[in-house]
Amino acid sequence: MKRIRISELLESKEFGKEVTIMGWVKTIRRSKNVSFIALNDGSCLKNMQIVADAEKIPADVTERIHTGAALKVVGELVESQGKGQINEIQAGNIDVLGEADPDHFPIQPKRHSLEFLRENAHLRFRTNLFGAITRVRHHMIFAIHKFFNDRGFYNIHSPIVTGSDAEGAGEMFQVTTLDLQNPPKTEDGEIDFSKDFFGKATNLTVSGQLEAELAALAMSQVYTFGPTFRAENSNTSRHLAEFWMIEPEVAFADIVDNMDLAEDMLKYLVQYALDNCKEDLEFLQQRLANEDKQKPENERSMPLIEKLNFVLENNFERITYTDAINILKNSKPNKKKKFNYVIEEWGADIQSEHERYLVEKHFKKPVIITDYPKNIKAFYMKQNDDDKTVAAMDVLFPQIGEIIGGSQREENYDKLMKRIKEMNIPEETMWWFLDTRKYGTVPHAGFGLGFERLMLFVTGMTNIRDVIPFPRFPKSAEF
Ligand code: 4AD
Numbered sequence: 001m002k003r004i005r006i007s008e009l010l011e012s013k014e015f016g017k018e019v020t021i022m023g024w025v026k027t028i029r030r031s032k033n034v035s036f037i038a039l040n041d042g043s044c045l046k047n048m049q050i051v052a053d054a055e056k057i058p059a060d061v062t063e064r065i066h067t068g069a070a071l072k073v074v075g076e077l078v079e080s081q082g083k084g085q086i087n088e089i090q091a092g093n094i095d096v097l098g099e100a101d102p103d104h105f106p107i108q109p110k111r112h113s114l115e116f117l118r119e120n121a122h123l124r125f126r127t128n129l130f131g132a133i134t135r136v137r138h139h140m141i142f143a144i145h146k147f148f149n150d151r152g153f154y155n156i157h158s159p160i161v162t163g164s165d166a167e168g169a170g171e172m173f174q175v176t177t178l179d180l181q182n183p184p185k186t187e188d189g190e191i192d193f194s195k196d197f198f199g200k201a202t203n204l205t206v207s208g209q210l211e212a213e214l215a216a217l218a219m220s221q222v223y224t225f226g227p228t229f230r231a232e233n234s235n236t237s238r239h240l241a242e243f244w245m246i247e248p249e250v251a252f253a254d255i256v257d258n259m260d261l262a263e264d265m266l267k268y269l270v271q272y273a274l275d276n277c278k279e280d281l282e283f284l285q286q287r288l289a290n291e292d293k294q295k296p297e298n299e300r301s302m303p304l305i306e307k308l309n310f311v312l313e314n315n316f317e318r319i320t321y322t323d324a325i326n327i328l329k330n331s332k333p334n335k336k337k338k339f340n341y342v343i344e345e346w347g348a349d350i351q352s353e354h355e356r357y358l359v360e361k362h363f364k365k366p367v368i369i370t371d372y373p374k375n376i377k378a379f380y381m382k383q384n385d386d387d388k389t390v391a392a393m394d395v396l397f398p399q400i401g402e403i404i405g406g407s408q409r410e411e412n413y414d415k416l417m418k419r420i421k422e423m424n425i426p427e428e429t430m431w432w433f434l435d436t437r438k439y440g441t442v443p444h445a446g447f448g449l450g451f452e453r454l455m456l457f458v459t460g461m462t463n464i465r466d467v468i469p470f471p472r473f474p475k476s477a478e479f
């Protein structure tokens with residue numbers, strides 16, 4: 001079935017040419033002698049207009065055409081009389097490949113709430129909004145691989161089923177082949193995981209970092225880009241139980257190199273979106289502008305494309321955690337609005353609303369916070385000489401808060417071992433990781449970019465469940 005994608009046809013002036021297109025009906029306008037059908041095949045935001053003259057397309061065919069139906073259209077490309085389109089197709093033949101009953105098809109040509117579309121996630125690709133988000137997501141995936149490939153990084157597939165808890169936060173999904181209704185037990189009455197397929201308890205990975213470190217300490221610069229899983233029971237607009245993470249890891253690099261790479265990468269990706277997703281970003285921007293019209297003027301957000309350019313024009317502010325806490329302590333809580341916060345004390349983690357305060361109100365640009373207290377960060381981070389902080393870095397973005405978390409890694413065997421003991425990490429589970437610090441250890445650094453947080457920023461969407469095709473969150477996994 002030879003077909004031309006609508007995106008390839010929209011600009012064509014080859015009037016008189018016979019073409020075949022296939023897609024799904026967005027709308028149909030009927031009159032006695034002619035029907036106008038807007039057809040979309042996902043290749044672009046725009047629809048192709050099909051003109052179905054009653055003389056050529058019998059009524060028993062057009063009667064079966066409703067929003068959501070799939071069609072094969074063979075016809076002649078003709079100049080369009082309509083505004084905003086170069087051409088249209090004068091249908092010679094229409095096959096209704098799949099009907100959609102208008103009394104039951106839930107996606108009608110009107111504005112649906114995001115909540116309604118989440119409940120109809122199996123069909124939401126059919127909307128203009130999710131078409132746009134899906135295309136932007138694809139371009140961002142491609143741009144990430146291109147960014148690293150152009151810089152000589154190798155892509156590493158890290159395992160999804162693993163025995164390690166890379167972040168030490170204990171937020172893991174267990175994976176087992178045992179029958180947990182009736183599990184084999186040890187003499188102490190515990191579940192006997194030695195009888196499991198892997199011979200031990202395993203879980204879905206929370207991060208590919210530790211494996212990326214193994215590779216970086218041979219290949220010099222690598223990155224992983226895979227699904228990661230967190231069994232945290234958080235029902236927020238920024239957390240998913242299954243999300244995709246990009247984790248570069250670079251040997252012979254320190255925290256400053258790491259910050260430079262993070263800033264370069266984020267700017268590259270934003271620029272790539274502006275260059276390659278113009279039509280979809282304009283659509284997303286218009287959608288936000290329509291929503292903003294309902295709000296008072298001072299609560300309206302910056303137009304999407306302006307916001308993306310704003311990131312490109314500014315160097316990210318780089319400050320230490322200690323400086324950040326001092327700024328927060330010295331700023332007056334704004335009782336009226338969003339940033340009505342409790343003043344932080346040194347040692348506490350920085351809440352996301354405080355991160356946003358620093359970015360949106362104080363510095364008015366992206367911020368990188370470094371040198372966090374060691375007690376709120378993972379065991380593998382390089383310990384600073386003050387014995388209190390580690391060479392960590394979080395990149396904070398407007399609207400999002402933390403978009404990247406990373407660090408220079410502790411490359412010294414003794415110091416790493418001491419930290420593992422202090423944090424009660426069973427050291428026998430870490431022998432493979434520790435070996436890299438025994439043999440040819442070097443300074444190295446890396447970070448993790450949450451892909452869906454990037455997508456939130458680029459699309460201007462506000463709920464993370466709307467920027468991944470099949471969001472996994474508490475009680476969500478129907479399909
Ligand atoms: O800060 P995190 O937990 O860091 C790591 O996993 C490191 N191993 C990364 C590294 O150094 N290689 O997660 C990194 C990023 C966060 O900044 C955030 O953007 C995203 O992953 N993230 C989530 N995104 C969606 N849902 C969740 N539950 C997320 N948890 C983290």
Ligand code: MG
Pocket residue numbers: 402404405
């Ligand atoms: Mg983090």
